[in-house]
Amino acid sequence: MRRTASPTSLILLGLGTFLLVLAPLLAWYVEPRAAVNPIDIDTTAVYRGTGSVFDTGELETVPGQRITVTQRVRGNVAESERSGDAVWDVTTTVDTDKTLPAADPHDALDFVPHRWVMDRRTTRPVHCCGEKPYIEGEAYLKFPFDVQKRTYRWWDNTLGGTVMLSYRGTEKVQGYTGYRFTGSVPPTRVGSRLVPGSIVDQPSRPQVLAEEWYSNHGFELVVDQATGRVVYAQTGPKRTLRAPGADKDAAVLLDSPKIAFTTDTQKEAVRQAKRDSGQLRAVGVTAPIGAAVAGFVLAVVGGVLVVRGRRRPESDETPDNSRVPLTI
Template structure:
């Protein structure tokens, strides 16, 4: 019985030290290694809205039509394991009511493919591994972890440049709160030219003209989850036009919409993934280390209390035995 009592404080102290160390390991080593951009991704996001587009069959811009933008992201796991970076292959297609039923990106209104390489911790671009195009900024398909209330440089693939998005408060998406970032793009040349009939851009005497492509976006709104940097909702107002070389005004509207936004299904998927990843980071980075620290402190305090109490009891017993021997001697 005495041996059990003397061993118990040591067990409690040992458990306390172990739990405290475990809390520090979770906070300093485990959580930072979990807080990395995933590499084995395979997701679709869809934005829809009403707008205008150039009908090549009718050779004119039609209005009030449904526009669908589908973005597919597939991670290149082999390249990621080889380089330690996040390598994502991205396919973006724009569809009209005519092309959407075809379900073939090659027959869509517009189709682009990209390859993004980013640092898994900072989300900054890494220029390697067949990256295409070479991009700048600190936010694109996602924001960095632990999003701050500041301005971020968001890469706009159509523009081919970074757009400053400022923090504009908070907004809830399906009950999950996120940071809202907003910005806009004034009309700007993209550097792309398109060979079109001269008559299409006000140059009837020229058979073919290398028309300039211009781009604007009247309203970029992204709602981002603070802990993970995931984009839970996106609203855009793109406008892509053509101008005759050196002209100061648009001649043809290729695509325009006052608002395209994530579909309900995409928002639900994004929020579900965000909630799962956010809870995981919260448990590993906050809840578990805090509980481990508290529990470790309690166990160590209990062990010390048992040790002190045991010493006091032994001291009292020894004094009592000493007194008994004295009385016996008398």
């Protein structure tokens, strides 16, 4: 007798081997390359809160104002493709009900355009392509992929420096669980501004180069662990003016204990986080496990069939012990 493998057994064995090889490739090669920051991003986040705002018309601080912060992020595809990094153009406007709606963002209470350039995989700042300001730290607008339970250096554009955000456990936003980080900023001088002397308690001087100070009552960010997307953000900015060399605030430009994502912004951020993290999980976990299990089963079945094979006689003759002798 001789054993011969059937075509089916060889196909099963080959397919099983292929899936076993594919599984680690998906987890260790494909998934890390799928975790990249987009270059065609176009999102808008809206924050709302209440606080005190300096009225330039009345030259005084008005309390109890509703404050709206709008942050628009758009990817510069041409610059991104040329550099190989993610080039994001960001505009941040601060408004009260008095300045909304505004046909031109320049009419806002405050308007800040800037450009952030980052490595698409690590999210680390890259200094090229007309980046302004010189952004540092580990995260800004979003965290890196695969967020860890540790302290991160978050870029604060108003401060012009980084803030240490510490891990504070998990929290749910619109039913979605993320990592919670918090931090604050002590009063820090951030620049100078030419203002009438009366604003900083120096009425005898028509113009004074006042010191501009900034602090933050507290940051609170809830972040999707897989993608680093911020699904909830809260900030408490305070900006004041001081007379040159003074150690006390003379005027409050903006002060709010809490300005946070609106409900609509939270829902959209959660929707995108679910979509993106689901895709990463499918490539990095679900597909590799499925491929490994299916490959193992197919390889075992195919191997067993190859070993067993099919029994075929070596010739068409009847075995000797079955022949009937002739008698004469």
